[in-house]
Amino acid sequence: MERPRIRHIAINAEDREAEAEYYKKVFGLEEIERGSNGTIYMSDGHVGVAIINVPTMPFGVNHFGFHVESVGEIEKAADTKAEKNTAAAAGEHWLRDLEGYRVDISEESWPI
Numbered sequence: 001m002e003r004p005r006i007r008h009i010a011i012n013a014e015d016r017e018a019e020a021e022y023y024k025k026v027f028g029l030e031e032i033e034r035g036s037n038g039t040i041y042m043s044d045g046h047v048g049v050a051i052i053n054v055p056t057m058p059f060g061v062n063h064f065g066f067h068v069e070s071v072g073e074i075e076k077a078a079d080t081k082a083e084k085n086t087a088a089a090a091g092e093h094w095l096r097d098l099e100g101y102r103v104d105i106s107e108e109s110w111p112i
Contacts, residue, residue, distance in 0.1 A: 001069050007047065007109070009048070009063075009064045012052050012057055013051050013052070014059055016038060016053050024042070027044065029043060029044055063104060064103065064104070071093050093106070
C-alpha cells in the first residue's frame with residue numbers, strides 16, 4: 001500500500017473571510033472554491049486548507065486529513081471502523097486517533 005499523504009487541514013475560524021485573506025496575503029494560498037455552507041477551500045498546490053465555522057466547537061485547528069489508497073486498509077491498521085462523512089468536500093471517512101483527535105481519510109484527492 002502506498003504511504004498516505006496529508007491532504008488537508010481544517011481551521012475553525014470565527015471570521016472565515018478574514019482568516020482566508022490572512023492565509024492568501026501571508027502564505028500565498030490560493031482560494032479554490034467555496035462550499036454551500038460557507039467553507040473556504042484553499043491550497044498551496046500540495047496541501048489544502050479548509051476554513052470552516054462551527055461555533056459549537058472550539059476555534060483553532062479542527063482536524064486534518066490524509067489521502068489514502070484504501071480506507072479499508074487504514075481501518076484494518078487502526079483496528080476500527082471509520083465513520084462516513086456525508087458533508088465532506090470530497091468523499092471522506094473519519095476516525096479518531098488514540099487521543100481522540102479527528103483524522104479524515106479519503107481515497108479521493110483534495111480539490112486543488
